[in-house]
Amino acid sequence: MGIRERNRRAVEQEISEAAMRLFVAQGFDATTTDEIAHAAGVSPRSLFRYVGTKEDIVLGDLRDAGQRVLAALQARPPEEGPWEALRAALAVLEDNPPDRALAITEMFLRTPSLRARRLEKRLAWLDLLVPEVTRRLGRAPGDVPDPAAHAIVSAALACLDTATEVWARRGGTGDVVQIFDEALAAVRRA
Amino acid sequence: MGIRERNRRAVEQEISEAAMRLFVAQGFDATTTDEIAHAAGVSPRSLFRYVGTKEDIVLGDLRDAGQRVLAALQARPPEEGPWEALRAALAVLEDNPPDRALAITEMFLRTPSLRARRLEKRLAWLDLLVPEVTRRLGRAPGDVPDPAAHAIVSAALACLDTATEVWARRGGTGDVVQIFDEALAAVRRA
DNA sequence: GCCATCTTGGCAGTCACTGCCAACTTGGCG
DNA sequence: CGCCAAGTTGGCAGTGACTGCCAAGATGGC
Numbered sequence A, B: 001m002g003i004r005e006r007n008r009r010a011v012e013q014e015i016s017e018a019a020m021r022l023f024v025a026q027g028f029d030a031t032t033t034d035e036i037a038h039a040a041g042v043s044p045r046s047l048f049r050y051v052g053t054k055e056d057i058v059l060g061d062l063r064d065a066g067q068r069v070l071a072a073l074q075a076r077p078p079e080e081g082p083w084e085a086l087r088a089a090l091a092v093l094e095d096n097p098p099d100r101a102l103a104i105t106e107m108f109l110r111t112p113s114l115r116a117r118r119l120e121k122r123l124a125w126l127d128l129l130v131p132e133v134t135r136r137l138g139r140a141p142g143d144v145p146d147p148a149a150h151a152i153v154s155a156a157l158a159c160l161d162t163a164t165e166v167w168a169r170r171g172g173t174g175d176v177v178q179i180f181d182e183a184l185a186a187v188r189r190a
Numbered sequence C: 001g002c003c004a005t006c007t008t009g010g011c012a013g014t015c016a017c018t019g020c021c022a023a024c025t026t027g028g029c030g
Numbered sequence D: 001c002g003c004c005a006a007g008t009t010g011g012c013a014g015t016g017a018c019t020g021c022c023a024a025g026a027t028g029g030c
Helices: A003-026 A033-040 A044-050 A054-059 A062-075 A082-095 A101-110 A112-136 A147-169 A176-189 B003-026 B033-040 B044-050 B054-059 B062-075 B082-095 B101-110 B112-136 B147-169 B176-189
Strands: none
Touching: A003 A033, A003 A044, A003 A054, A003 A101, A033 A044, A033 A054, A054 A101, A054 A112, A062 A082, A062 A112, A082 A112, A082 A147, A082 A176, A101 A112, A101 A147, A112 A147, A112 B112, A147 A176, A147 B147, A147 B176, A176 B147, A176 B176, B003 B033, B003 B044, B003 B054, B003 B101, B033 B044, B033 B054, B054 B101, B054 B112, B062 B082, B062 B112, B082 B112, B082 B147, B082 B176, B101 B112, B101 B147, B112 B147, B147 B176
16 A cells, blocks of 8 residues: 555545544534535545545445445355344444444434435445345346345345434434344334 | 415426426436526526425425325224235325326436435334334334334335335336335245 | 515525646656 | 656636525505
């Protein structure tokens, strides 16, 4: 990794931290990109050479997270059922609850534009995960997604959302994975 | 209904139709709000007295739709299980496939900002429907949503999304409700 | 017919973002 | 070491979705 790449990472880090500080302090909508740029020590113009959108500053790692989930899913034993595999794959996300996880999740729930973008990034996971689940169901992959596989992945993600929201609304007490399991159980039993 | 209200409805109608014509013709992002205003015969400033956001022109009736679903859900017999009740309630949405349903759905799928907003409006349905399902599950309503009820409603909505997307990706052939049932069956069986 | 009450349209402003360009760094190469 | 190609930066101007404000016009009840 050259010095250039190293510098890029450092600036990205700086932007992310400065932005998060401002977001938590004054709220997402009340923080302008100019403020963030200034606080991070770059010009407003350069800020957008590092981040695609204001929302991406918060949601940036969600794309990587999708890849992590896919990798975890592919690593599950092939004979495992789709639900068990998805449950295990999605649980890897909740391994790393940073200090500010609650504050950030609450910001997600409170800020409509963030909620929307977050959902949209989640949607991209579908395209990632559906092929693998289609394979596990023993169905043929195709141009149009398999309805069963698509539904199962969507429902599993919905359960994860449920778990995250309930966890945050409970003030961050309790275990996300446990609520996730509860949600999965409710869907599969009811 | 006074003449004022009547006029308001007429202008709303005009805006909606003009906008849809432009959206279908040139795409959502390529159409400016000034164009829409001009085509609808109002000033750019007044356009935003009728619609909240550009996306709302397309998604405007989604809020009412949520209320329709809730009403349909409440009308289901109380002894019916949550899944059956939700299935029936959500099916009312697909009764009215307008001519341009396919074009509009494809526009949804193609336009990120629309997808995001649509998902967000869907999210609002959750708050609407969860209390009713909580009641059906025989659980106590509370400040924090019941995880089971929340998960079931989320999953049912996810199935509806699956059905809509698969239907559109198949070129609008086939029956949305049938795909919806297929999705529900996959989730509950797998 | 008149006045209080909308409603409208234009103007100016904000904010997220983008293309363009000129100045500046940088890293490799002779 | 010095120079050149290539990447990076910051400012400027512009676009597009909105918003507050205000003055002018339409409206509807009395």
